Amino acid sequence: MTTMTVNDAISAALAEEMRRDPTVLIFGEGVATKRRDLLEEFGAARVRNTPLAEGIIAGTAAGAAATGLRPVIDLLFAPFLCYAMDEIVNSAGKLRYLSGGQFQFPMVVLAMTGAGWGVGAQHNHNNESWFVHSPGLKIVMPSTPADFKGLMKTAIRDDNPVLVFADIALGYTPGEVPEDAEAIPLGKAALRREGTDVTLVSYAKTVGTCLQAADALAADGIDAEVIDLRSLKPLDEAAILRSVAKTGRLVVVHEASRLCGVGAEVAALVAEKAFASLRAPVLRLTGPDAPAPASFPLEQAFVPQPDAVVAAVQSLMLDVVAA
Amino acid sequence: MTTMTVNDAISAALAEEMRRDPTVLIFGEGVATKRRDLLEEFGAARVRNTPLAEGIIAGTAAGAAATGLRPVIDLLFAPFLCYAMDEIVNSAGKLRYLSGGQFQFPMVVLAMTGAGWGVGAQHNHNNESWFVHSPGLKIVMPSTPADFKGLMKTAIRDDNPVLVFADIALGYTPGEVPEDAEAIPLGKAALRREGTDVTLVSYAKTVGTCLQAADALAADGIDAEVIDLRSLKPLDEAAILRSVAKTGRLVVVHEASRLCGVGAEVAALVAEKAFASLRAPVLRLTGPDAPAPASFPLEQAFVPQPDAVVAAVQSLMLDVVAA
Amino acid sequence: MTAFLSPDPAVLDPAPLDPAPLDPVAALERMMLIRAYEETLIDLHGRGRAAGTCTAVGQEAPAVGVVSALTADDLILTNHRSAGHLLARGADPGRMLAEVMGKRDGYCGGKSGSLHISAKELGVVLTSTIVGGELALATGVGLSRTMLKQPGIVACFFGDGAACEGRFHESLNLAAVWNLPILYVCENNQWQAFVHRQETMAADGIAGQAAALGVASAVVDGNDPLAVHDAARTAIAAIRRTAKPFLLEAKTYRLRGHFEPDDQSYVDKAELVHWRGRDPIPRLRDRLERDGRLTAADAARIEARVRATMEAATAFADASPYPGADALTTDVYA
Amino acid sequence: MTAFLSPDPAVLDPAPLDPAPLDPVAALERMMLIRAYEETLIDLHGRGRAAGTCTAVGQEAPAVGVVSALTADDLILTNHRSAGHLLARGADPGRMLAEVMGKRDGYCGGKSGSLHISAKELGVVLTSTIVGGELALATGVGLSRTMLKQPGIVACFFGDGAACEGRFHESLNLAAVWNLPILYVCENNQWQAFVHRQETMAADGIAGQAAALGVASAVVDGNDPLAVHDAARTAIAAIRRTAKPFLLEAKTYRLRGHFEPDDQSYVDKAELVHWRGRDPIPRLRDRLERDGRLTAADAARIEARVRATMEAATAFADASPYPGADALTTDVYA
Numbered sequence A, B: 001m002t003t004m005t006v007n008d009a010i011s012a013a014l015a016e017e018m019r020r021d022p023t024v025l026i027f028g029e030g031v032a033t034k035r036r037d038l039l040e041e042f043g044a045a046r047v048r049n050t051p052l053a054e055g056i057i058a059g060t061a062a063g064a065a066a067t068g069l070r071p072v073i074d075l076l077f078a079p080f081l082c083y084a085m086d087e088i089v090n091s092a093g094k095l096r097y098l099s100g101g102q103f104q105f106p107m108v109v110l111a112m113t114g115a116g117w118g119v120g121a122q123h124n125h126n127n128e129s130w131f132v133h134s135p136g137l138k139i140v141m142p143s144t145p146a147d148f149k150g151l152m153k154t155a156i157r158d159d160n161p162v163l164v165f166a167d168i169a170l171g172y173t174p175g176e177v178p179e180d181a182e183a184i185p186l187g188k189a190a191l192r193r194e195g196t197d198v199t200l201v202s203y204a205k206t207v208g209t210c211l212q213a214a215d216a217l218a219a220d221g222i223d224a225e226v227i228d229l230r231s232l233k234p235l236d237e238a239a240i241l242r243s244v245a246k247t248g249r250l251v252v253v254h255e256a257s258r259l260c261g262v263g264a265e266v267a268a269l270v271a272e273k274a275f276a277s278l279r280a281p282v283l284r285l286t287g288p289d290a291p292a293p294a295s296f297p298l299e300q301a302f303v304p305q306p307d308a309v310v311a312a313v314q315s316l317m318l319d320v321v322a323a
Numbered sequence C, D: 001m002t003a004f005l006s007p008d009p010a011v012l013d014p015a016p017l018d019p020a021p022l023d024p025v026a027a028l029e030r031m032m033l034i035r036a037y038e039e040t041l042i043d044l045h046g047r048g049r050a051a052g053t054c055t056a057v058g059q060e061a062p063a064v065g066v067v068s069a070l071t072a073d074d075l076i077l078t079n080h081r082s083a084g085h086l087l088a089r090g091a092d093p094g095r096m097l098a099e100v101m102g103k104r105d106g107y108c109g110g111k112s113g114s115l116h117i118s119a120k121e122l123g124v125v126l127t128s129t130i131v132g133g134e135l136a137l138a139t140g141v142g143l144s145r146t147m148l149k150q151p152g153i154v155a156c157f158f159g160d161g162a163a164c165e166g167r168f169h170e171s172l173n174l175a176a177v178w179n180l181p182i183l184y185v186c187e188n189n190q191w192q193a194f195v196h197r198q199e200t201m202a203a204d205g206i207a208g209q210a211a212a213l214g215v216a217s218a219v220v221d222g223n224d225p226l227a228v229h230d231a232a233r234t235a236i237a238a239i240r241r242t243a244k245p246f247l248l249e250a251k252t253y254r255l256r257g258h259f260e261p262d263d264q265s266y267v268d269k270a271e272l273v274h275w276r277g278r279d280p281i282p283r284l285r286d287r288l289e290r291d292g293r294l295t296a297a298d299a300a301r302i303e304a305r306v307r308a309t310m311e312a313a314t315a316f317a318d319a320s321p322y323p324g325a326d327a328l329t330t331d332v333y334a
């Protein structure tokens, strides 16, 4: 085991995959400036700064992916993906299909999301559900350095476009990473805490929120299970359904806003496929339907907090099922 | 009552609002060529062709809206919105908030969605849920000429950015429109058919699918209620909850793909707020997680059909509730 | 001041295979095949047997002139009016028609339809129906040529309308900075769907915009396949020599409407008549006949051959089955 | 050929109020205030009392030179380095600091923070943190000026990096075609976050790209507020006379890092030293002292005034409360 931060885990995964496969390269605004170690090891052809133009960065990745390379692009902050939606959604996501399988698009898009830096809504927008909704893409959003490393490696090896979202608040969080960390498969959730009374489903930063809430609930005699989705698409439906079959109660927690978010998908999945097990309404705790404010106290209020999770679970435990 | 098509209803709404309010204008690729009657009545300053560049069309609308005009822009097909995501989401959707309410963005974005033309996935993508998920925007997606007219008028008068999606398959569908059609408020669903056994929630083209299914079910002794959402944001939660409280069963139907779609939102809403009334799992019938194919039979198979709705409802009626 | 070197300048084959100079009679036949293909499509649509489509009637010269200047290693990206580029590259009209009709034997198994045909075996990476999509991906294809030390260059066809999209600017700028081996071919046909080019740009054309971004450029008569071919050969030689992109602007005209059917009611009649008089096919045929390089009998033989090809192609496409329902969800993920 | 007229050419006030020529001592004081404001911010950040921020130290001349050439009717759109533009327009440094600190008395009630400040009362429509956002909205603001028959023009500040985004191309092209009264001001400070301009464009600068799109342009020494002011006045006069856009490229340099804190380890030291020697504030002060237009005592008085202003501003921002929790969801919808 080594201890490293999420940012270091991403760099380590990049370095290992670039060493393993000469077709892997990385580019983006400031990539060569900020990832000096990669630049030194792999040279200026494989670690490139780009002009400031997200659309062509993503389009270049898609074109390169279709013709033999495995590009990783860093688009910095998730709102900037707005300039690259066509290349990500209409090209990378759809052209394998439209070509009848002739071309594939093995590429990775990195972007940061989430509150904590006071930079406001043009830098902070959890828009991951857009991509979950769009065909042909895979989406990864881990919460620990070990998962970032393992899933980043898998993402690079995957023959499909994979978006990897990193919550900025996690960037400097240290964690244990196994020395020989192997690629972690996409589509497998992690059971962070076992419990029998309620299932808390989350991903990214708010997994920690759920774990804190679970501790507080334990003091109250309520035994919460915490599932970290890690991969939003493919989604580990089996892990969610298995847990709800056991607990009969579900709260989904994320920072992204509620409407048509990942929480809606998880709730709808359970309302269809685990309906018979459900003993209480399915709750979602999410960011509000508002842009992210810069002001520190407002930014904090934007993100679901442990006490809100505790209160939600307590309300569920009281809930009586009507037949 | 007059009979007119959806396309004519949109044009009629535009003409009436442009007559009423001199700050309303419309522009887009080919708008002045294709809307000759508007051009003749309102002149070249208010009915404009643009260069082929969706981003600047939307940005121009946002800038104009912030400083005294009420632009309507026609971005043609929904996948082209990908080029204008920044202007729609990061500017029009967020800047009212980020300015602390100093500026507002009264603008309307028109786009077409849906199967029926065999043009494939770069013209056909039901991406409305992206915008439902994004703050500061309103989304309208009617199914009848009368609703298109009334909601288009409201959208133009609204002080927020409103996206109006028109399913191309509905474009030439004629329907009755009241002569004195007034603006229809956003956020009000229409009850298209009353029933007691199951609630079918849909919008746009698949409302018709649900009505056909309801007729078939009636022959089977099953009495389906059909709700046409019309406006996806604000969403008429009360109408959905009221209906499910009565029927205890819900099927949501739309052409957009399933994951994080509007159906997920409706299902999650009901799993939270009408849980006690639910007597069966909540089902979604949606397009597949695939780009839209061009081939005619595949394109047809992409869209939920009445017999699938009938089968889904029949399965629900058999379902026994486990407590 | 820091000297920033462009990373890894393109390593191109030092003596690439140069295609033979264009045989004008072969060029004429190829243009006639393209014309016949598109007329067949229009007819099939009129009879309800194919979806509506974009044709490039009148624009056959850039397709034949440029594609005939490419070698087998070169790759092509193009836009919604791609039939000519594909046919000039040797695509099978039967498989193309099958694709447009949504049949299983189409190049993309019927999933593309007319608007996104790609054909890996021909080096056609993309038909983009998103205007500008071909410009966005071309840089990546150029980059892979360079980094994988492949000898080919990239030909990227796009319209004057695409030049209004920001991706045009971004693509040329990146290609210039990264020294990507891309031949940008702007088919300036004066129209952008239902809008005339003069309504969309103050500039007189596209080439000057390329120059301002540091991309060498040239303008050519886009209704003359031989002139286009010569200009393309010169441009490609420059790309191979300098490892830098080049933009060729072919001035031409869209003789039919934007998307069939289209009554062209919005088109200035005098302009249309003017350009009809410059239709590249009769223009080349007349010239060859005047020069004694083509007899009426030759022309008739070519016409018969083209007609036979299209009849066989139609029969092939007709006979091809539709894809099975399972195809709805295959090819989404690798 | 059809003649397409640009619809409704801009109707501008025939004899607009021309601002007085710039008083160089006033310009110096304004630049010093901007510098002091940004230094205060850096200090507050260092002490954990304000979020990180982008400064424009060394770039005060374009802000003061251009904004002082505007009239009260003119509107401003700018980018993430907007403090100078706002302060040059007369913004209250206290309310600006309050905004950056997320306080209720900030121009946007604390919701913007440093990166999106707008101030309707000053005609500042937008600070866009999306690079290129200001270019995308400027055309709409120009259009509303024209259609509502408002006399004002639009000043749109953006960087050399923004000129790499496709929106630059789209914005200038539309402004040229629609005759929009926009003064595009490109502050070419040689940096685009952590990337040097030479790595991002083959072209030598921005002005030539404008010209290729049909937008008149000029280049000016961006470290000389008086030269900038004169160039801006000339450009604005041209905009009013021709009802067409104009691009002014101010060559300058970002003397500090991209976003505080930033150790500038990636910056070429010789280049930095070169440009430090051209810092617009000592440069103007020396010139005024040499010319006998400023005494040491004058300079000291100005410095004291600026310091006092910033102290008062800091006290004001400190005293301002944070917004209440209800503000989280207000101002989302009208």
Ligand SMILES: Cc1ncc(C[n+]2csc(CCOP(=O)(O)OP(=O)(O)O)c2C)c(N)n1
Pocket: B029, B052, B054, B076, B080, B083, C080, C081, C129, C130, C131, C132, C158, C159, C160, C161, C162, C163, C189, C190, C191, C192, C193, C254
């Ligand atoms: C992004 C995008 N916007 C709009 C369209 C609709 N559209 C299809 S072709 C076309 C005109 C394209 O003009 P140009 O690039 O000159 O090519 P041409 O059709 O003249 O060959 C338009 C507007 C589209 N397909 N994609």
Ligand SMILES: Cc1ncc(C[n+]2csc(CCOP(=O)(O)OP(=O)(O)O)c2C)c(N)n1
Pocket: A029, A052, A054, A076, A080, A083, D080, D081, D129, D130, D131, D132, D158, D159, D160, D161, D162, D163, D189, D190, D191, D192, D193, D254
């Ligand atoms: C669309 C977008 N991409 C990237 C960024 C991150 N970013 C912020 S400022 C900046 C550099 C901008 O360069 P330039 O336009 O020259 O302005 P300058 O910072 O030099 O004033 C970058 C890359 C952003 N804010 N928005």
Ligand SMILES: [Mg+2]
Pocket: C159, C160, C161, C187, C188, C189, C190, C191, C192, C193
């Ligand atoms: Mg064209």
Ligand SMILES: [Mg+2]
Pocket: D159, D160, D161, D187, D188, D189, D190, D191, D192, D193
């Ligand atoms: Mg810069």
